[in-house]
Amino acid sequence: MRHGFYRRLAWTGIRQNRKLYIPYLLTCAGMVMMAYIISFLSQSPLLEDMAGGATMESMLTFGSWVMGIFSLVFLFYTHSFLFRRRKKEFGLYNILGMGKRHLARVLIWEAVLAAALSLGAGLLAGIAVSKFAELLMVRILDGNATFTLSVAPGAILHTLAWFGGIFLLILLNSLRQLHFTKPVELLRSEQAGEKPPRANWVLAVLGLALLAGAYWLAVNLEDPVAAMVFFFVAVVMVILGTYLLFMAGSVALCRVLQKNKRYYYQTRHFVSVSSMAYRMKRNGAGLASICILSTMVLVMVSSTVCLYAGLEDTIRAQNPRNISVEAYVVDPAALEGEKPEQVRKLAEQVTAEAGLAPENVLDYRQASFAGIRDGSQMEWYLSSLYTTTSPMDTSEYWQVYLIPLEDYNRITGAEASLAPGEALASTITAPYEEDTVTLNGGNTLRIQGRVEPFVRNELDALEMFPSLYLVVPDFVEQAQALQDTVGDETALNLSWYYGWDLACSDAVQLQVWENLRDASAEAELEASGEEAASYFHLYWDSAAHARQNVYGLYGGLFFLGILLGIVFLFAAVLMIYYKQVSEGYEDQSRFAIMQKVGMTRREIRRSVNSQILTVFFLPLLTAGVHLAFAFPLVYRMLSLFSVANRGLLAAVTGLCYLVFALFYVLVYRGTSQAYYAIVSGKGE
Amino acid sequence: MSILEVNGLKKVYTTRLGGNKVEALKNVNFQVEEGEYVAIMGESGSGKTTLLNILAALDKPTGGTVRLDGQDLSQIREADIAAFRRDHLGFVFQEFNLLDTFSVEDNIYLPLVLAGKRYPEMRKRLEPLASWLGLSELLKKYPYEISGGQKQRAAVARALITEPRLVLADEPTGALDSRATDELLQLFRRINQSGQTILMVTHSVKAASHAGRVLFIKDGEVFHQIYRGQCANEELYQKIADTLTMLTTGGDRR
Ligand SMILES: Nc1ncnc2c1ncn2[C@@H]1O[C@H](COP(=O)(O)OP(=O)(O)OP(=O)(O)O)[C@@H](O)[C@H]1O
Ligand SMILES: [Mg+2]
Numbered sequence: 001m002r003h004g005f006y007r008r009l010a011w012t013g014i015r016q017n018r019k020l021y022i023p024y025l026l027t028c029a030g031m032v033m034m035a036y037i038i039s040f041l042s043q044s045p046l047l048e049d050m051a052g053g054a055t056m057e058s059m060l061t062f063g064s065w066v067m068g069i070f071s072l073v074f075l076f077y078t079h080s081f082l083f084r085r086r087k088k089e090f091g092l093y094n095i096l097g098m099g100k101r102h103l104a105r106v107l108i109w110e111a112v113l114a115a116a117l118s119l120g121a122g123l124l125a126g127i128a129v130s131k132f133a134e135l136l137m138v139r140i141l142d143g144n145a146t147f148t149l150s151v152a153p154g155a156i157l158h159t160l161a162w163f164g165g166i167f168l169l170i171l172l173n174s175l176r177q178l179h180f181t182k183p184v185e186l187l188r189s190e191q192a193g194e195k196p197p198r199a200n201w202v203l204a205v206l207g208l209a210l211l212a213g214a215y216w217l218a219v220n221l222e223d224p225v226a227a228m229v230f231f232f233v234a235v236v237m238v239i240l241g242t243y244l245l246f247m248a249g250s251v252a253l254c255r256v257l258q259k260n261k262r263y264y265y266q267t268r269h270f271v272s273v274s275s276m277a278y279r280m281k282r283n284g285a286g287l288a289s290i291c292i293l294s295t296m297v298l299v300m301v302s303s304t305v306c307l308y309a310g311l312e313d314t315i316r317a318q319n320p321r322n323i324s325v326e327a328y329v330v331d332p333a334a335l336e337g338e339k340p341e342q343v344r345k346l347a348e349q350v351t352a353e354a355g356l357a358p359e360n361v362l363d364y365r366q367a368s369f370a371g372i373r374d375g376s377q378m379e380w381y382l383s384s385l386y387t388t389t390s391p392m393d394t395s396e397y398w399q400v401y402l403i404p405l406e407d408y409n410r411i412t413g414a415e416a417s418l419a420p421g422e423a424l425a426s427t428i429t430a431p432y433e434e435d436t437v438t439l440n441g442g443n444t445l446r447i448q449g450r451v452e453p454f455v456r457n458e459l460d461a462l463e464m465f466p467s468l469y470l471v472v473p474d475f476v477e478q479a480q481a482l483q484d485t486v487g488d489e490t491a492l493n494l495s496w497y498y499g500w501d502l503a504c505s506d507a508v509q510l511q512v513w514e515n516l517r518d519a520s521a522e523a524e525l526e527a528s529g530e531e532a533a534s535y536f537h538l539y540w541d542s543a544a545h546a547r548q549n550v551y552g553l554y555g556g557l558f559f560l561g562i563l564l565g566i567v568f569l570f571a572a573v574l575m576i577y578y579k580q581v582s583e584g585y586e587d588q589s590r591f592a593i594m595q596k597v598g599m600t601r602r603e604i605r606r607s608v609n610s611q612i613l614t615v616f617f618l619p620l621l622t623a624g625v626h627l628a629f630a631f632p633l634v635y636r637m638l639s640l641f642s643v644a645n646r647g648l649l650a651a652v653t654g655l656c657y658l659v660f661a662l663f664y665v666l667v668y669r670g671t672s673q674a675y676y677a678i679v680s681g682k683g684e
Numbered sequence: 685m686s687i688l689e690v691n692g693l694k695k696v697y698t699t700r701l702g703g704n705k706v707e708a709l710k711n712v713n714f715q716v717e718e719g720e721y722v723a724i725m726g727e728s729g730s731g732k733t734t735l736l737n738i739l740a741a742l743d744k745p746t747g748g749t750v751r752l753d754g755q756d757l758s759q760i761r762e763a764d765i766a767a768f769r770r771d772h773l774g775f776v777f778q779e780f781n782l783l784d785t786f787s788v789e790d791n792i793y794l795p796l797v798l799a800g801k802r803y804p805e806m807r808k809r810l811e812p813l814a815s816w817l818g819l820s821e822l823l824k825k826y827p828y829e830i831s832g833g834q835k836q837r838a839a840v841a842r843a844l845i846t847e848p849r850l851v852l853a854d855e856p857t858g859a860l861d862s863r864a865t866d867e868l869l870q871l872f873r874r875i876n877q878s879g880q881t882i883l884m885v886t887h888s889v890k891a892a893s894h895a896g897r898v899l900f901i902k903d904g905e906v907f908h909q910i911y912r913g914q915c916a917n918e919e920l921y922q923k924i925a926d927t928l929t930m931l932t933t934g935g936d937r938r
Contacts (some may be wrong), residue, residue: 182689196787196826263804278785593781596742597842598770598795600763 006102010109013089015344019581019674027078027574032122032163033129034567038064039136039155040130054550056137059556064158066564072166074165077289079170083177083577085585104175110170126159127151133563138307140555157616169324171206197281199252199396200415207244214238218633227636234633238626242291246618247284253279264590271594279615282586290575291619296628297568298660302653303634307554309652310645312376315550317456319543321362321499322509323347323516326539328495330532332479335365335496338537342499342525350515351500352507358500364407364455367479369494370465371400376434378468379441379450380486398440399467402482403455404475412454416430418473420446428456430466437470442485443478445470448483457497499541513542513659567662573667576616580671583612608679612672618662622659686707687850687881688716688739694904695734696744702823709732710904716850721876723895724885725924727932730901732885734907739767739883740773753849770795776879778855780835781829782842789823792841799846801842809845817841817871833864840871844880849873853884869894884888893921902931 042060090103105532131150177381177443187411221227254277264273272677281285308313325343328334344363351358373396381397406417416424423445425432438444472478474542483492488524502509519542520526527536594604693712696705717723726732737743739750739755750757752772760768775781778932781790791808796806814820817837822830827838830838836856846868857865865888873894875884884895892898894917900908905933908927 021829196785261803265806267798267800270790270794270797272791274785590783590785593783595766596775596777596781598766598798600766602763603766603798634834 002359005107007109007113010106010113013086013106013110014113017082017086017161020085020578021114023083023123023574024078024578024611025114027570028075028163029122029406029565030570031067031075031125032119032159033564035064035067035071035162036123036126036155036159036339037133038563039158040126040152041134041154043154044134045081046134046138055552056556057558057624059553061170063560063564067567068162068478070350071163072169072569075166075175077176078169078578083583084211085172085618087181095442100178103178107174107178109173111167115164115167116356119160119282122163123156123159137559139557140551140559151384169378197254197277199255200248201252203244203248205408206267207241209241210237211241211245213297214241215629218629219597221636223636225659227633228640231637234452234630238295238630239292242626243285243288244390244624246280246291246622248290250280250284254280268270272611275590276614277610279583279611283583283615283622286575286579286617287619290579291571291622291626293572293575294619294623294660294664295630296655297565297572298623298627298656299634300561300568301628302639302649302656304558305463305656306638306645306649306652308558310605311550311554313645315543315547319541319546322361322543323513324362324497324541325520326495326497326534326541328537328539330494330535332367332476332483332494333534334536335478335494339498339525340498342523343520343538345527346523347498347500347521349514351502351512352634354504354512354515355666356502356508356512358505359503360501362455362497362499364411365397365404365475365496365677366494367402367475367482371398371440371481372396373398376436376440377438385591397465400437400469401469402475403471403479405473408454408471412451414451416449416471418448418471420474422446422473422478424449424451424471426453426469426471428453428467428469432468433464437468439478439482440485443481444479445472450500455497468660497672506547509542509544513540513545516540569663572664576664576667577671577674579616579676580612580668580675583615584675587679612675616668620661626659627653627657646679686715687718687753688721688883690714690737690739690753691736691749691751693738693750695731695738695743704870709738709745709903712901712904712906714878714899714902714909716881719876719879721872721882721894721896722884723898724795724883724901725889725898725928725938726885726899726901726907728887732901733854736900738850738881740852741769742777762770767799768848770798771784771895772849774846774848774851775853776836776839776843776853776857780807780827780832780839780859782828782838786826787818787823788825788827788830788838791827791838792819792823794842795846802925806845810841813841813845814847829893831864832860833867836860836868837871840862840868840875844875849881849884851880853882853886854856855886857886857888865891889921892924893917898924898925898927900931 023449042057042064050534090106093103093106132154140209204678214234217230217234217237221230254273257269257273258277263269325347327335327340327343348358370381373379373382378398378400382664405416405424406412406426409416418424423437425437425447426449434442434447436446451471455469479492479494486492488679502512504512520538520540525536526538527534591608592606595601599607631650631653691713693709693710696707711930712731712735724732724735735742736746742758745759757768765875772809782788783794786794792810792814796809810823814823817840819837820840820891822834822838826896827835828837836859840856843853853872857868860868869891872882872884876896883893884891886892896912898910899906900919902909910920910923910927915923
């Protein structure tokens with residue numbers, strides 16, 4: 001045959017099926033664009049020089065894997081949809097005398113054209129957008145950059161290779177399908193008599209049980225560490241449950257309704273119920289996928305946004321003051337010696353040299369241990385390690401702190417006084433209701449009063465364990481006594497915290513911090529000493545330094561969350577579109593028949609409308625329910641990483657859902673135009 | 685009084701692009717009496733389907749009137765058309781037009797459900813009809829599971845269950861093999877003998893030779909008609925064949 005014949009045939013095929021092909025090509029191009037951007041960013045030289053850049057880079061590399069695998073699965077799915085529609089055309093060519101070898105050549109040309117178009121457009125768009133993405137990312141990392149357009153050949157090659165591979169696999173799959181079907185089947189494949197959907201009760205009930213189980217887990221897992229572990233179990237259960245319910249449960253429900261003759265044989269229900277069964281059989285899997293994707297988008301975006309938005313709170317919680325020093329000692333008396341005074345002097349001096357004055361000074365001593373609570377007994381964690389049955393169960397673990405009364409009075413401005421053996425109690429996360437507390441079988445303290453929390457440290461910020469702060473008048477004696485109950489003088493955590501705020505930029509703070517460390521090293525304040533009594537270790541910390549690291553990590557998560565969120569969102573949109581279009585083709589002939597049998601156009605339109613609405617808004621609603629049940633779990637997991645602000649998370653999640661719903665409705669409205677065009681026969 | 689009166693019916697299609705006009709029906713006049721079995725024949729493109737669509741109120745004529753039981757179709761309000769159609773008319777189509785999402789039984793109920801009838805009443809109407817049409821065993825099956833002839837019988841049951849004044853059939857045998865065609869024609873005969881008025885459009889001389897009267901349409905007009913009178917099917921067949929030959933060779937009206 002003439003040169004270029006197959007190419008032209010392929011091109012005509014694409015053009016004639018543009019209603020299906022254009023969205024497919026756009027998806028491919030979009031995926032290519034996203035893949036390029038992520039790959040480009042992960043190799044960006046800008047990142048290397050930035051604080052937190054390395055973390056971001058590894059996060060992006062992970063993201064590009066997610067992206068690649070998702071593209072593979074999703075493009076396969078969309079293409080199979082496209083190919084099913086086209087089988088009829090190939091069947092016709094086949095019967096008109098074109099052999100399968102020739103058809104294969106048409107298919108190859110089509111694949112080449114589609115790949116060329118989408119790779120070309122995707123890469124161009126990717127190159128154009130990548131710089132903006134880079135600027136956005138630098139902003140998220142809290143740095144500055146100037147705008148210069150650049151192209152990364154490495155990223156281009158990476159994208160070409162990956163998507164070339166995907167397109168090749170898709171082509172091989174269609175060739176395989178072409179090879180294994182008979183021409184008559186090709187012709188008929190679209191309207192092969194569809195069996196009436198059967199209700200599979202076992203699967204429906206299983207789906208319900210899985211979903212109920214997952215919801216129960218999500219609501220009842222109090223413990224953050226267990227939440228982390230069971231999160232994935234719950235996710236898998238939700239995914240399976242959703243698929244089963246959408247595929248089997250919906251059909252079963254329709255069947256039940258059909259059994260109820262009084263309900264079923266009513267004008268309003270008759271057509272809707274029976275077609276719903278078919279619709280759900282055909283679309284159950286697709287709709288479940290839309291639902292899962294939507295839930296993923298929502299959880300991912302809302303939690304990363306929440307993490308990012310709560311970043312300053314997190315930093316403040318982990319670093320209560322801009323600059324701080326913690327001194328660790330072994331002998332409780334060492335906290336009262338002259339060393340702390342020297343450190344204070346040094347700190348003031350170095351800060352003054354920078355032309356600044358410490359503000360908001362926080363200065364206190366503490367002795368702490370991890371305990372397991374049993375009534376009013378606080379048992380030392382280490383000594384009970386071998387007797388507790390389940391180390392995973394952290395629900396009875398407490399962090400216990402002893403704070404000197406004079407430090408408490410200084411911090412809060414109170415003028416409390418206590419007799420030896422008495423204490424003021426303050427708790428974080430969980431209440432402590434007993435009147436006494438016995439410290440590891442030793443001294444028993446009478447709780448004289450309860451006070452509001454007055455300091456918080458890093459551990460409190462995680463809210464993993466409840467904390468019990470005990471303000472005591474005889475700090476050194478109590479700490480000593482406690483240490484004696486263990487017999488190991490290094491087991492107790494004895495420290496002194498000294499921190500202050502500075503009214504200056506992060507850069508200056510970093511400089512002051514550096515100077516402090518240098519000065520402290522020079523003054524040889526630390527004593528690692530062989531003698532426990534003189535042991536004195538200093539740890540200098542800076543919020544500005546922490547900020548750099550945290551922005552690299554959470555900024556990276558945030559950025560990736562947004563990027564992948566966009567990708568998943570477009571995937572969901574495309575699935576909605578394809579569903580609508582395919583529904584349109586299915587309904588076209590039914591629409592005509594019902595009219596002939598005596599349904600008015602309005603009745604038909606109303607019935608079809610209600611079905612379509614149900615079908616398309618089911619995933620959105622289910623995603624909402626999933627999200628609501630996932631909320632406690634997400635909250636608990638976030639509390640592991642940052643200051644978990646329930647209100648913020650709720651607001652962000654709600655907002656994400658609203659935005660998503662709005663977007664969904666818009667897409668639905670847009671695509672239903674295509675649907676009605678097809679149904680009323682104007683589409684061709 | 686005639687069940688159906690068609691006077692001066694005219695239909696002009698205007699193609700969407702440009703003002704190209706096709707005059708499908710020019711001036712059609714005829715009547716159908718109660719209990720009659722009328723076949724309408726004509727060449728492809730002569731306007732048979734157009735005529736049937738207008739009779740069924742699926743399409744509006746450009747001119748002329750159609751009266752069913754004295755009621756002028758053009759006077760019925762748009763909103764009532766569908767209800768009128770399902771109460772007074774029954775349809776049998778060439779391609780069956782059964783809904784594949786319904787079982788045979790539900791397909792037959794469809795017009796009754798649309799009319800708001802209750803299930804026990806529908807059931808009561810279906811039982812005798814189904815056994816008469818030999819559908820009793822097939823009621824629970826789905827369209828994809830049964831043969832063409834069976835599908836057409838289900839469609840006939842759907843047309844009859846509303847007890848319509850007039851049954852309209854467009855090429856009802858067009859998609860059937862010869863045995864199923866014979867069966868269906870026998871069935872139509874029996875239905876007609878039970879008093880049901882039938883108007884059938886067909887290409888097939890054999891199908892037309894079962895009717896009581898045959899109308900021939902040409903160039904958008906009723907060109908000729910043949911009454912069965914006392915003829916047997918074979919004689920009528922011959923007459924129809926002769927008329928068709930004459931029509932195509934362009935003879936004059938007899
Ligand atoms: N919707 C339409 N728009 C424009 N022209 C039409 C339309 N429907 C039918 N026609 C034209 O009207 C004429 C009559 O068509 P009709 O379908 O009634 O013929 P028919 O007698 O049923 O033919 P056949 O025996 O092949 O079914 C034809 O010339 C046809 O092209
Ligand atoms: Mg016709």
